[in-house]
Amino acid sequence: MKYVDEYRSPDVARRLADQIAGLVEPGRQYKLMEVCGGHTHTIYKHGVENLLPPAVDLIHGPGCPVCVIPMGRVDDAIALAERPNVIFTTFGDMMRVPGGNGSLLEAKARGADVRMVYSPLDALRIAREHPDHEVVFFAIGFETTTPSTALTLLRARSEGIRNFFVFANHVTIIPAIRAILASPDLRLDGFIGPGHVSTVIGTVPYRFIAQDHGKPLVVAGFEPLDVLQAAFMIMVQLAEGRAEVENQYSRVVREGGNERALEAIAETMEVRTTFEWRGLGFISQSALKLRDEFADWDAELRYDVPGVRVADPKACQCGEVLKGVIKPWECKVFGTACTPEKPIGTCMVSSEGACAAYYNYGRFSRRLETLAT
């Protein structure tokens, strides 16, 4: 219990931990998946796992947007960045993600004009400031960032900015959860649902998880107490034999999500037939591309994007980590050949990737426990 003091209310944390332990059925092992990378980060930073009884295991899901971009898409991004006259803009997190052909950071060192931006609206401003250049924005992320790209496109159109292009890589959470549920090597008891994604999509889209798959999902906030409380709510459902969608983060998340955000997405983007996810492979209808009405702003139509598929490095087990089949430290190169400074796989790049979260916070107690038993 050594991490309990870091919590805002240590008493509440301890009580929740005790209550969770009290709900464990003797002999039963529980696997709860936190879908969102932000939760993974919280869990390691604050040692939430150490508070849970050994019978309750947290599995780290695929909800880290940087981690799921396949190598081929990074290579495509580099090919765009290396075009003459292109200013390539990206969130900082994507800079170090390795493709088959190095990272954007390396492309920048070779002379490509790659710029980090905080917001797609910064990319649009750069386009405004450089009318003689073509500015490409590397749009990534789940539903949390998709509305930003959508609103930026609407603004580009209303202002008639023609030298701004979006390289769309937005992915959607529901098909990823479906893929996980369909994965035979994984038996989950419940889900801790993403907080910020749910501010956009609301809680209704998760209902199939409870209704068709009989598994509880509790949307949770990002503080350690939120995660603990969500785990508790799931355990209560399991103990009572219920499977429902519940909202622990109602102080931010509304049942209906943000209508205006959903409208902006629907106006500018549509579902792709299929999209490759790092580690998970192709998942049908799991990503978005620009609608025909926005063809003039679509980098994939404007340029010849190589679109070569690059296999994940053999040593990297990001796929297994993203599906929660193995823990990061079970990967053979974890912490040796693969570190945040020299990542082999994307799970080691973003601070929300499970491998990086494990590495940065060095919480190996679970491992020691496992080794000891």
Add this chain to the structure above:
Amino acid sequence: MCLGIPGQIVDVVDHEHHIAKVDVSGVRRNVNVALLATGPDAVEVGDWVLIHVGFAMSKIDEEEALATREFLERLGNPYEQELDELRASSIE
């Protein structure tokens, strides 16, 4: 980019494009508030919002905002990095 950071709206800069100035841990920058322009979650000067990549995504109360900020400050490096990126931003 995945962190939702709380900021307080200090000024409405551009009504037409829904641009407002927010204060995030002392860093003042413009963000887009179009998603919270009307309806029950409509925001005005003084309100707190959670911001993602330059867009206010949800309205929150002050208590939640301060608690989240404290949490992020204790998170350390990732929040510092987010603030650095925000500092480099100049949304129009």
